Amino acid sequence: MEFRILGPLEVVAGTARVDIGGTRQRITLANLLLDANRVVTVDRLAEAIYGIDLPPTARAQVQICISSLRRTFAAHGQGDIISTQSRGYMIRVEEGRLDAQRFEALTLKARRVRDAGDLDQAVQAYREALALWRGAEALECIDSRPVQSAASRLTEERMTTNEDCVQLELDLGRHQELIGELTRLVEHYPLRERLRGQLMLALYRCDRRAEALQVYRLARETMIEELGIEPNEQLQRLEHAILTADASLDPPGRTPKTTVDAPAAPAPSVVPVPFLLPRAIADFTGRTKQIDAIERELALADEDPGRFAVPVVIVAGKGGIGKTTVAVHAAHTVAERYPDGRLFADLHGGAARQVSAMHVLERFLRALGVPGGDMPEGLEERAEMYRALLADRKALIVLDDAASESQVQPLLPGTKTSAVIITSRSRLAGLPGAIHIDVGVFDTDQSIELLERIAGTERVQAEIEAAKALAELCGHLPLALRIAGARLAARPHWSIDQLVNRLTDETRRLDELNHGDMGIRASLSLTYESVGEDARRLFRRLAILDGGIFAAWAGAALMDVSFYDAEDLLDELADAHLIEAAGGHGVHSAYRLHDLVRMFARERLVAEESPVQRKAGLERVLGALLFLAESAHRSAYGADYARIRSDAPRWPLPERLTGELVADPFAWLERERPLLVSGIRQAAHAGFAAMSWDLAFAAVTLFESRVYLDDWRETHEVALAATRQASDVRGQAAMLYSRGSLRIAENRYPQARGDFDEAFRLFTEIGDDRGAALVMGNLAFLARMSGHVEDAAEQYRRALEIFTSTGDHVSCAYMLHNMAQLRLDASDPEGASNLLAEALELSRKGGSRRVEAQVLYRMGHTYLAWNELVLATQVFQTALEMVRGISDEAGEAHILSGLGVARLRQGETALAEEALTESARLSGLGGDHFAEGRALLGLGELAVTRGDARHAVSCFEQALRIFQAIDTPTLEARALALLTEARGMLAGDAGRMGETGELVG
Structure with a gap:
């Protein structure tokens, strides 16, 4: 006997189709097959048949349906296929007899052979799996909400499988054969953006560029009309690539592809142990069964010698049910079993904009010690590095509010030494081997206990019947109970019966929540109406913000x-x-909206605020964000150094308050990082192009100092696209200039030069001399790194003239100290000293402690060139104190390198080693390869002094590889000369290494 649920429900015995019976029997069988070989409770079967309004005979009717099915199967020799269990029934289906099981097995096979590199076999397995489907939807025509909800997950898995298969066929160059299929799929699933992108790519590869762009335009119209949002960033980038005929879109074989090995996991000298779990819940109530089950399953997995897969526990239930509370409490309960770290991420599965695995992996890898500069760009490479870092660790990973299997797959470790707890609104049945823990509503005793913890035991016990009625009206949902309890606690003069009467009168529900949390709107509406008019207005306007956490200034x-x-x-x-x-x-107090509460706030916003009011609110909060970001930049630099301002409106805050908020500018920028990133995107989508690029430019202060290269890259792509759409030439120039600086940080000098050349052309075109001068400063740096000293000197000179004419003291100081380095490179310390004296005066006049520290650092190298070692040490120490005072870790790495050399040449080898080692560590963490290479040169010189030629060779070889990779001929030549002498020393050819001069600055 075979069972088919991938389409209309069918049972086949031999070649004959089995008549299952009426509607109730079909619903019952469908529920049993959806959980084949697992117990399905009587209550669940009854709810599937009758909905939430159960008749008194519901359980008896379920028994009748089971008896009818048993008779039907007995007639075909399968009378014992449905067994009675303690809490319900179970249908026993042999392997391969249920099409959904075969579908899952084939898709797993396809993924395995795909990962092994056999794309043809993977496509064949995917196609065999898809061929099992006999319609567009699973279990068609079964009129039962629970059945259709479960079946929708199968349909979603089918579409994901179809998309994965199509992607492999595109990778194999089969675009021509896919267009018809993709066209039909897009018509049937118009909101699936990945399908749209695949159709666009297939059309483009068939030289049907206009049709590919038309697919994007239709997608954008549909998304805006149906959902009120723009297509996702991947689809927008694909449209841009098609418009520009990007060579990366060419089919395999047309453009040679270079195979790049997956990045190896870095091995930091001190392995960090991350602890990212939220704090334990003080008033945790009930859930003993679920907590015990999680502990038991993780213990069994840990003790099973034959297990190799990572243990995964999925805590599933509807929104507001307390899944996160259970997961966090369980994580703290078992935490001691995982001494190598506990990671936590909120995936926002219920939000319109879910958190991508890319961003979570960046956060996890940083927590595990991966420097920003070593962060892989691709999802697969990040996942591989993540698995490598956790391979031998005992770590616990909690993934909260997952939307789908595809969202969490890249976040799963590869070995059983770690464990994963996932919370989700769905069961995520596509994760093989996972243990499922279902979280339902509280029972009456647990609801009363939670109300007692919040409103007081004596008060609840005094009105126990009213408290039970209140719990019933709240649907025994923890979120609704917490809100009701808080209302009572805040109004001690109320009786519980008074609140019960108010809840009874409440009839509105959150219709837009399709997972059926029908009791939450009643509680939220009651609470919403109980606060003052201004508080209600602020509450609904908070839904304007895309960022999850906000501060009081945003509310203002x-x-x-x-x-x-x-x-x-x-x-x-x-x-x-x-x-x-x-x-x-x-x-600095921060607040957040729960995701269900945010939905309610958004609903009230649309109902009670006009589009003009909503847009004005967004413009004000983005204006305040821009004002504070600029203030943080000034606090960090002491001036508007390197800032290019737009005419976007600012929403200023009082001077004293602003000073308190950004007193520690980098701490403020770090706190507001999510709002900055989302605000840049919101500004672009709202048509505030100037606001978008100005915010992106201001955020570089954080992105650069903390090496958040992903944020830097993504925000600038969004803002650059907005400026181009708005024909904002100055904005385009600013974004190209800033993106060029990013590419310097990424050691991608040729691409940086291209951005700077275009930015210079645009600044010149609109007569913006200051913008052009900023670009010239970076072009001079690139010229210096490539050994074109005369070009560098000329660019610095021209930039200096412009900054002098505009009275920009800090920028003048910056140009002068870079010009001083050219003099040092030319063995002219006296010339460098004259320039640096002027630069120091200007940096102090401009009030920029950061640039002043950079000038002092360069002065230290000048004293080294004169062999004034005591003065060099003093200057480096002063500069070090300054950069530590402003949390400039990048500057600290450079200065420690110079200090180490000065200590070494005074014979203070222990202090020299300490400074140089710390410099290498900081530069490695920050991804500053330039500083890292210089520190290695110093460590090599130290090794030579100690007579350790082998270690010296190792240091010089590492430095040489770094300077070759970042294309700096001057430093490369220096490292090669030192390496040659060290090798000679090692071989005994030179006896000992001679005096080799100073390291370049």
Whole structure:
């Protein structure tokens, strides 16, 4: 007997189709087959048949349906296929007799052979799996909401499989054969952006460029009309690539491809042990069964010698049910079993913009010690590095609110030494071997216990029947219970019965929530109506923000009120549990909206605020963000050094408050990083092109100092596209200039030069001399690195003239100290000293401690050239204190390298080793290969002094490889000369190494 659910429900015995019976029997069998070989409870079967309004005879009717099915199967020799269990029934299906099981097995086979590199076999397995489907949807015509909800997951897996298969066929160059299939799929699933992109690519590769672009235009119209959002960034980038005929879109065979090995996991000298778990829940209630089950399953997996796969526990249930609470509590319970780290990520599966595996992997890899500069760009490469780092560790990973299997697959470790706990609204049945823990609503006793913890035991026990009624009205959902309990706690003069009466009168529901949390809107609406009018206005406007966490200044801008008025309104909302505290204190206090509450706020926003009001609120909060980001930049640099401003409107805050907020500019920028990134995107989508590029430019202060290269790259692509769409020439020039600086940080000098050349052309075209001068400073740096000293000197000179004419003291100081380095390279320390004296005066006049520290650093190298070692040490120490005071780790790495050389040449080898080793560590963490190479040269010189030629050769070889990779001929020649002498020393050819002069600055 075979069972088919991938299409209309069918049962076949031999060659004959089995008549299952009426609607109830079909619903019952469908539920049993969806969980074949597992127990399905009577209550679940009853709900599938009748919905939530069960008749008194529901359980008896289920038994009748089971008996009818047994008689039907007995007539075909399968009378015992459905067995009675303690809590329900189970259908026993042999392997290969259910099409959904065969589909899963074939897709797993396809993924295995794909990962092994056999794309043809993978496509064949995928196609065999897809051929099992007999319709567009699983279990068609079964009129049962639970059945269709479960079947929709099978349909989603089918579409993901189809997309994966098509992608492999595109990789194999079969684009011509795919166009018809993709056209039909896009018509049937118009909101699946990946299918749209695949159709665009196939058409483009068939020289049907206009049709490919038309597919994008139709996709954009559909997305905006149906969802009110733009297509995702991947689709936008694909459109741009098609418009520009990007060679990366060419089919295999047309353009030679270079195979790049996956990046090896770096081995930091001190392996960090990350602890990212949220704090334990103080009022955790109930869930003993679920916690015990998680502990038991993880213990069994750890003790099973025959197990090789990573243990995965999936905590599933509907929104507001308390999945995260269970997962976090369980994680703290078993934490001691995982001493090598506990990672946590909120994947925002219920949000419109889910967190991608790319971004989570960046966060996890950073927590595991991977420097920003060594972060792989591709998803697969990041996942491989992540698995390599966890291969021998005992770590616990908690992935909260996952949307799909594809979202979490790259985040799973590769060995059983680690473990994973996932929370999700769906069961994620496509994760093989996972243990599923279902979280349902509280029972009455647990609901009462939670109300007692929040509102007080005596008060609840005094009105116990009313408390039970309240729990029932809340649907025993923890989120609704917490809100109701908080209302009682905030109003001690209320009776519980009074709140029950108010809830009974509430009839509205959150229709847009398709997972059926019907009790939450009643609680939220009641709470929303209970706060003041201004608090309600702020609450719904908070939905304008895409970032999950926000501070009081954002509330002030949204409301166009003072900071302190906004604080009062936020406290009112927090007291009502419409928002919750998210850390910080004082002016840095942060808040967040729960995702379900955010949906409610967005609903109220659309209903109660006009599009003009919403757009004005967004412009104000982005204007405040820009104002503060500029203030943070000035606090870090002491001036508007290297800033290019747009005419976007600012929403200024009071001077004293601004000073408190950005007193530690990098800490403020770090806190607001998510809002900066999302704000740049929101500004672009809202048509605020100037705001978008100005925010992106201001955010570079953070991205550069913390080596957030992904954020730098992605925000600038978004902002650059916005400037081009708006024909904003100055914005385009600013973004190209800033992207060129990013490419310098990435050691991609040829691409940087291309961006700078175009930026210079645009700045010159609009007569922006200051912008052109900033570009010239970077072009001079590239010329110096490539050995074109005269070109570098001329570019610095021209830039200096412009900055002098505009009175920009800090930029003048920066140009002068770079010109001084040219003099040092030319063995003219006296000339360098004259330039640096002027640069020091200008940097202090401009108030830039960071540039002043850079000038002092260069002065230290000048003293080294004069062999004034005591003065060099003093200057380096002063510069070191300055950069540590402003948290400039990149500057600290450079200065420690110079200090180490000065200590070495004074014979203080222990102090020299300490400084040079720390320099190498910091530069390695920050991905500053230039500084790392210089530190290695110093360590090599130290090894020579100690007579350790072998270690000296190793250091010089590493430095040489770095300088070759970043294309710096001057330093490359220096490293090669030192290496040659060290090798001679090692071989005994030279006896000992002679005096070799100073390291270049």
